[in-house]
Amino acid sequence: MDAGLFTANNVWMMLCTALVFFMHLGFSLLEIGLTRQKNTINILFKNVFIICVGLLLYYIGGFNLMYPGFEDGDGGFLKFAGFGIDAPANGMTADYAGGGYTWWTDFLFQGMFAATAATIVSGAVAERIKLTSFMVFVVIYVGLVYPIVGAWKWGGGFLDGMGFYDFAGSTLVHGVGGWAALVAIWLLGARIGKFDENGKPQVIAGHNIPLATAGVLILWLGWFGFNGGSVLSADPALTSLTLVTTCLAAAAGGVGAFILSQILYKNFDLTMFLNGILGGLVGITAGADQMSPNDAIAIGAIAGIVIVLAVALVDKLKLDDPVGAVAVHLICGIWGTLAVGIFGAMASMEQFLTQLTGVAIVGAFCLTTSFIILFTIKKTMGLRVSEKEEVEGLDEHEHGMSAYPDYRLNDH
Template sequence: MDITFLMNSLWVMFSAILVIFMLGGFILLEAGSTRMKNAGHIAGKTIFTFGLSSLVFWAVGYAFIFGSNGNLFIGLSDFFYSGYDIEGLSLSGSVFFLFQLAFAGISITIALGGFAERAKLSVYVLFTLLFAALVYPVVAHWIWGGGWLAEHGKQDFAGSTVVHLTGAMAALAATILLKPRIGKYNKDGSTNNIYGHNQVYTALGVLILWIGWFGFNAGSTLSVDGGFFGFVALNTNLAAGSGAVAALIISWLVLGKSDVPTILNGALAGLVAITASCAFVDTWAAVVIGFIAGILVFYSARFFEKRKIDDPIFALSVHGTAGVWGTLSTGFFATPQLATVGLPGLFYGGGFEQLGVQALGVATSGAYAFGVSFILLLVCKYILKGLRVTEEEEILGLDVSEHGSFGYPELIFSQKDNKMSS
C-alpha cells in the first residue's frame, strides 16, 4: 500500500480525534458559563447528542453531503456508509467519514448551546435528529459536497459557514422560541447578569478547543504532502492569539476592566473567523482577521443582550458573528497563490467578485439554517407539547428535574445538612 495513503490516513485520523475531543472543551465551556445546578445535565446531553448525531450522520447525513448521485441542492446516495474506500481520495474512506462526522457533531453542539438552562431533554433529542439530517448536511453539500455554492467558488476551508454559522443560526432560532431564562430581564427592561459558576472550567474549555482546532483546520488539508498543514496551523494559532488580545484591549477600554469571559470569547472568535480562510491567506492577514473578530465578539454580545436575546454561552456572537466575518474575510485577503478555490480577494486585485460570492454564501446558508431550524423547533414544540421545562423545574435545575441527580452532590447535600443542623 502507498506510504502517502497511509500517512494521510494517520494524519486525518489523528485530526478527527482532536475534533471529537473538542466536545470536552464544549462541556467545560458551557458548564462553566452556566450555573452549577445544570452542570451534570450539560455534560450528559453533550455526550448523548454526539452519539445520536453520529448515528444520523452514518444513516443519512454523509449521503446528503457527499452522495455521488443527487443535485446541486443535496446528495442522494451512499446511505448507511459501510466503510468502503472513496474513489479519488488519497486516504482511507472510513477515516474521511469519521473526520466529517466529527464536524457534524461540533455543529449540533454549537446549535444546542442556544437551549442552555431551560430546554427539555426530549427537545435536545428530537432536534438533534432533525438538525443532523435536514439542516447541517444541506449546507455542507452546498459548499463541500459539490453543491451550488461550490459551483460559484465559495471559500470555506474548514467551516466558518458550514459548521459555525449553521450551528449559530439554529441556536438563534432556539433562543427566540425558548425566550430568556427566569430572572435574566426585569419588567423595566433592565438586565441581570447570570454569572457562570466556574471561570476556570471555561478557560480550560477554551484551551481544549484551541488545541482541538488544529485538527479542525490543519486536518482539513486531508494530506501530509508538502507539510502545508503546518502553515494552516500557524494561521490558526495567530488568529486565536490576536483575537484574545483584541478582546482584552476592547474590554479594558470600554469597561475599565479586562473582562475574563470577553478574553476567552475573543480567542474563540479568532479561531472561528480563521476557520474559513486559514488556507487562503498570509500570516499577517490571519492576525488581522483574528483581531477584528476579537473586537466584533465584544460588541456582538452587547448587541444581543440589549435586544433581550438570552445567549448564555455566547454562541451567537462567537460562532455566528465571527463566522460571518471569517467567511467574508477571504473576499478581502485570499491571495492568488493560496486561493485554490475561488478567486483572490479584493486586496489582491480580485475585485468584488469573491467577496460577493462569500456574502451570498453567508446570506443563503444563514437564512436556510435559521429558517429550517425555526420550523423544526415549532414541530418539536407541537410534538413534545412545549420546548421549555416548567418554571419550578428551571429554578430547581435541570440536573434534578431532567436526570434526578446532581452535578455537585456533595455541595448540595452539605448545604441541606447545614440547614438541618441549624
C-alpha cells in the first residue's frame, strides 16, 4: 500500500478512535442529566469504570475472542486466539481491512466499541443497582458476551457467512447492550415512586436537562467516529457519504420524535427530542454506508416515531428505564438492522429475512447470557440497594460524597 494512503488511513482511524472515546463523556452527561442529583457520583463512577476496565478486558482476551481467525470448518461460533495482543512484525493489521492501518490502531478503535455496550446498561439501571454487582456484570458481559457476538459478524463468524450485515453495530453494539438493559431493569424492578398504586407511571424529573442536552450533542459528534471509522479507511467518497447519512438520520429522528410527541401529548418535550436524535443515530448505524440521503432521512424519521411509541410501551409494561436506553438502543437497533433489508443498496426480501434471523439469534443469546449473569448476581450478591440507600441517594451511601456540595455564604 502507498505510504501516503497508509498514513492517511491510520490518522483517520486514530481520530475516529478519539471521537468514540469522547462518546463516553456524552453518555455520562446524558445519564446524570436525566437522573437525580443524589446519584450523580454513582453514575459517573460507573461510566469511568466501564471505559477503564473495558479496555483492559479487551486487551486481556476480548480482542482475540472477537477476531480469532476463523478458518474453514470452524463453525464460526467460538474461537480464541490467545491472551494479550501481539502485532505482526510489520505492524500492520493482518488480513483485515487490507492492512490499511496499524494493528495497534485497530485494537484501540475496536476496544472503544467494547465498553459502549455496558454503558448502555448503566443508564437503564441507574439510581438503584448495587455498584459492586454492576461492576461484576460489566466484567463478564464486556469480557465475554460482547466479543463472542462481535466475532459472529465482524470476526468472520457464522453470521457473516450467512450474509448478515451490520456496518457499525445497531445490533452488535446497541442491541447487545439493549437486550442486557431490558433483562436488568426487569430483574431490578422500578425505582421507588416511579409507578403509583394503580400502576400509572409518574415523572421522576432529571436534575439537569442542559447537561443531558450537551451529552446528546457530544454523542452526535462522537458518532462521526463511530460510523465514519467503521469504513475502516479514509476513503473520501465512502467516508463522506457515511457522515452525511449519519447526520441526516439523527436530524430526522429528532424531528420525528418531537412532532409525534407534540401530537400525542400536546407539549414540546425536549427529552423526547433528544432521544429521537439518538434513535436516528442508532437506526442508521447498521447501514450507514449503504444508504442514500433520502433513505437515511426515512430511517431516522421512523426511528424517531419508534422512540415515542417505545417509551410508552416500556412504561405500559411497568419497566423503569430512566434514560430510555431500551427504546433507543434495543428497539431502534432492531429497526436499523432490519432497515438494511428495506432501504439502500442491499434492499431485498432475502436480505430482510437474513437481518431478521441475525437479530433473533443475537437477541436469544444476549437474553440468555445476561439473565444467567444477572440472576446469579441477584441470588448471591444482590442486585438492588436497600430502600434507605435508594431514597437518600447512592452518592452518600456508596461513595460518601456529593457532586454538588452545599456552599453557604459567610455573613460578611
